[in-house]
């Protein structure tokens with residue numbers, strides 16, 4: 001069976017069709033009315049049947065095919081064409097390209113449930129909006145090159161506790177500007193602390209140097225990504241370029257400032273730079289950028305822009321998803337199993353909340369892991385898991401997303417005892433043990449856990 005059949009009225013439509021289907025001329029059989037069009041398409045290598053578009057016999061000749069595309073410029077003809085096709089189509093799926101809004105068509109798609117109507121302008125607008133952003137990105141990249149091309153050594157400066165977005169953007173900048181570690185190192189005044197971020201550095205083989213104030217003079221230019229000068233504790237003598245998505249700060253000078261608070265991640269801005277410049281990106285860079293957008297937007301759970309979603313899906317096809325998973329769930333020490341078993345055995349359920357307390361933990365990151373797991377228990381809307389790390393109690397809270405905001409509940413429950421906050425469906429509290437009821441050895445005990453459970457449930461019910 002032939003791959004495609006198409007009803008077509010113009011040469012330009014036929015050409016666009018060929019290109020968007022990724023088809024060779026001989027893959028398509030056209031039904032046309034105009035003699036000129038017939039000649040052109042035949043010369044091009046396509047099979048063509050010519051006749052009145054109202055005539056059923058035309059479609060009998062045209063079909064069957066794997067799919068029939070109807071591309072009619074003149075909308076008044078559409079009704080007649082659809083009538084002809086309806087009787088002859090057999091099993092062939094039909095796609096109708098509409099060059100005006102569906103509401104303006106002389107036919108009601110509901111009267112033709114066998115056909116799939118596609119408003120072309122609407123479909124095109126998403127990609128067109130992206131292309132407009134890429135056109136703008138070219139200007140940004142040109143400005144950035146003007147500033148940095150002559151600089152021998154450029155420092156990419158990240159936030160004090162570098163996170164995936166900053167790290168990925170640093171890597172992307174190097175690809176964009178065709179530089180290496182040696183001429184464009186990434187650095188920070190602080191250290192990476194989160195286990196997932198350390199895992200990202202290890203798995204993707206990233207390199208980060210610790211910067212001190214006196215080193216800054218060794219660089220010809222400084223670029224900040226995913227942060228702005230006022231966010232740092234150190235005062236900078238100068239900064240040349242800033243690319244960020246945090247709220248715009250106005251108390252600093254830089255020759256280049258691309259700050260877009262509407263974006264969910266700075267990585268999205270860098271993806272637009274890379275795509276606008278048609279830079280080939282490798283799997284490692286795609287993985288870093290994808291992970292950056294995933295974490296900064298909590299899996300697109302936070303407010304995001306079209307640009308973030310677009311960048312996310314573009315990266316998804318190019319990234320190593322196994323590595324992303326590995327970074328998100330760092331390998332756990334073996335004794336975690338025992339700890340989880342104990343915690344689960346004593347788990348308590350009340351008001352659709354699962355509570356579990358792990359007691360002393362060697363690593364903080366196993367607490368949220370169990371919280372994720374507990375949320376999957378049937379009928380539960382919330383999970384709240386605690387662990388004692390040093391002289392603090394860490395609590396991870398998760399919910400199913402369509403209930404109260406986790407961040408607000410945790411703040412109401414524990415804000416006065418320690419630091420507490422978070423987002424819609426995940427939140428965290430860190431409470432110094434001294435602010436909690438403890439046993440005679442100053443250790444967390446059942447009394448402690450009862451206390452935090454009661455406070456959590458009270459906050460959930462809206463009691464003070």
Ligand SMILES: [Mn+2]
Nearest residue numbers: 165226266296
């Ligand atoms: Mn960010």
